[in-house]
Amino acid sequence: xxxxxxxxxxxxxxxxxxxxxxxxxxxxxxxxxxxxxxxxxxxxxxxxxxxxxxxxxxxxxxxxxxxxxxxxxxxxxxxxxxxxxxxxxxxxxxxxxxxxxxxxxxxxxxxxxxxxxxxxxxxxxxxxxxxxxxxxxxxxxxxxxxxxxxxxxxxxxxxxxxxxxxxxxxxxxxxxxxxxxxxxxxxxxxxxxxxxxxxxxxxxxxxxxxxxxxxxxxxxxxxxxxxxxxxxxxxxxxxxxxxxxxxxxxxxxxxxxxxxxxxxxxxxxxxxxxxxxxxxxxxxx
Numbered sequence: 001x002x003x004x005x006x007x008x009x010x011x012x013x014x015x016x017x018x019x020x021x022x023x024x025x026x027x028x029x030x031x032x033x034x035x036x037x038x039x040x041x042x043x044x045x046x047x048x049x050x051x052x053x054x055x056x057x058x059x060x061x062x063x064x065x066x067x068x069x070x071x072x073x074x075x076x077x078x079x080x081x082x083x084x085x086x087x088x089x090x091x092x093x094x095x096x097x098x099x100x101x102x103x104x105x106x107x108x109x110x111x112x113x114x115x116x117x118x119x120x121x122x123x124x125x126x127x128x129x130x131x132x133x134x135x136x137x138x139x140x141x142x143x144x145x146x147x148x149x150x151x152x153x154x155x156x157x158x159x160x161x162x163x164x165x166x167x168x169x170x171x172x173x174x175x176x177x178x179x180x181x182x183x184x185x186x187x188x189x190x191x192x193x194x195x196x197x198x199x200x201x202x203x204x205x206x207x208x209x210x211x212x213x214x215x216x217x218x219x220x221x222x223x224x225x226x227x228x229x230x231x232x233x234x235x236x237x238x239x240x241x242x243x244x245x246x247x248x249x250x251x252x253x254x255x256x257x258x259x260x261x262x263x264x265x266x267x268x269x270x271x272x273x274x275x276x277x278x279x280x281x282x283x284x285x
Contacts, residue, residue, distance in 0.1 A: 001178075003029065003135070003228050006056075008080045010034040010073070010124075012064050012116060013090030015042025017189035018139065020049065021220035022087055027055035032080055034073075036062035037090070064090040065111030070119045074127060082131050085227075086124045088117040088161075089139045093191050094153040095205070096198035105196050106153050113157035117164060125168065125177070132176040137227045138165045140181045142240040145233075146247045146254075149262040150198060158183075162233075169232050178230040182223050185240045187214040 009026050013019040015037030023033055027050040035050070037043040040061050047057045060076065063069050077083055094101060094109040117138050128134030143151060144158030165181035172179060186208045197205055214237055222236040235241050246254045 001133075001176075001228075001230070004084055006030050006032055007084040008032045008034075008077070008082060009085035009087060010036070010077070010083055011087040011089055012036050012062065012120065013139075014046050014059075015039040016046070017191065018187075018216045018219060019087075019089045020046040021216035022089065022137075022223065023050045023055070024053050025217070025220045025224055026085070027051070027053035027057075030054045031085075032056040034058045034060070034077060034083075036060050036064070036073075038063055064116030064119065065108075067115075067119055070123045073123060083124060083127060083134065085135045085137065086120055086128075087137045087139070088120040089137075090116050091139060091191065093195035093197070093205075095151050095195070095201050097150050098152055100198065101153055101196075108196070109153040109157055113154070114160050117161050121164065121168060125172070128177040129172065129175050134177045135227050135230075136165075136168065136177065136179045137223060138162075138179070138181050140165070140183050142183050142185045142235065142243055144181070145183055145240075145244045149258060150201065166232065178227070180223075180227045180231055180234050182219075182227075182234045182236075183240060183244075184214070184219050184236050185243070186212040187216060187219050187237075188212050189216055 007026065007029065009031050011019050011023055011033065014023050014035035016039070019037065023035055023046050026033060033050055033055045035043060035046055035057060036059070038061065043059050043061065047059050051057050058076065090112060092109060092112045094105045121136065128136070138161050140161040141154070141158040143155050144162040147155040147159070162181045162183065165179050169179040189209060192205045192209045195205065219236050223234055226234040235244060
């Protein structure tokens with residue numbers, strides 16, 4: 001089933017990166033957008049870009065990890081008579097070995113990446129079920145399907161988002177409500193700038209994200225196309241598809257590969273070489 005004309009969409013984490021790209025992509029469909037983010041300046045820039053692309057836009061500063069902050073959102077949407085698309089996009093990243101990552105960072109990761117999705121679905125699934133239609137896009141990650149070392153907090157939240165999406169997909173079958181989990185690998189964004197990353201992983205993370213071939217716009221286009229089609233698992237990139245395939249077909253062998261790569265000098269050397277081709281941190285091309 002296709003999106004309706006001028007779809008009504010709510011996007012969390014819309015102040016930059018994938019959230020902004022999704023907003024602009026929906027704006028090109030003349031969507032009515034309710035955009036939220038904890039960063040008011042980034043949110044304002046996204047709103048301007050979306051409005052310029054043809055959207056009707058409302059915004060709200062919003063801490064997605066605060067349950068009470070979700071309570072008033074359905075009322076804010078009453079002028080539109082409901083919602084068609086919920087995008088649970090807001091996300092952060094924490095990395096480091098178990099025992100080294102503080103419990104405060106674990107909580108921050110869980111609040112933003114997992115509880116925000118729970119709150120969003122809890123708030124809007126009853127509305128979707130009542131109106132007999134709707135699309136939910138939960139932004140997870142390939143990390144929700146394949147667990148890399150020293151990404152425990154991130155892996156846990158993204159795996160849970162995939163599990164919640166699968167649960168809702170079955171639970172809402174026959175209601176007209178579609179649920180998708182977006183599971184990309186690395187693409188160009190700013191998530192690493194706000195990440196709480198182990199010192200040993202800072203440069204590798206920067207290289208993987210800033211040096212990625214896929215942009216947020218690329219991921220957004222694939223995500224919306226497959227959300228509209230009702231696909232459950234959306235894996236935009238080839239490496240995501242291959243990693244998930246190997247994980248399912250050869251789990252023990254795939255885990256062996258991960259253990260060999262973990263802390264590998266070859267990986268560190270590759271990151272150092274790739275880093276020289278990127279702008280220095282804080283610079284732009």
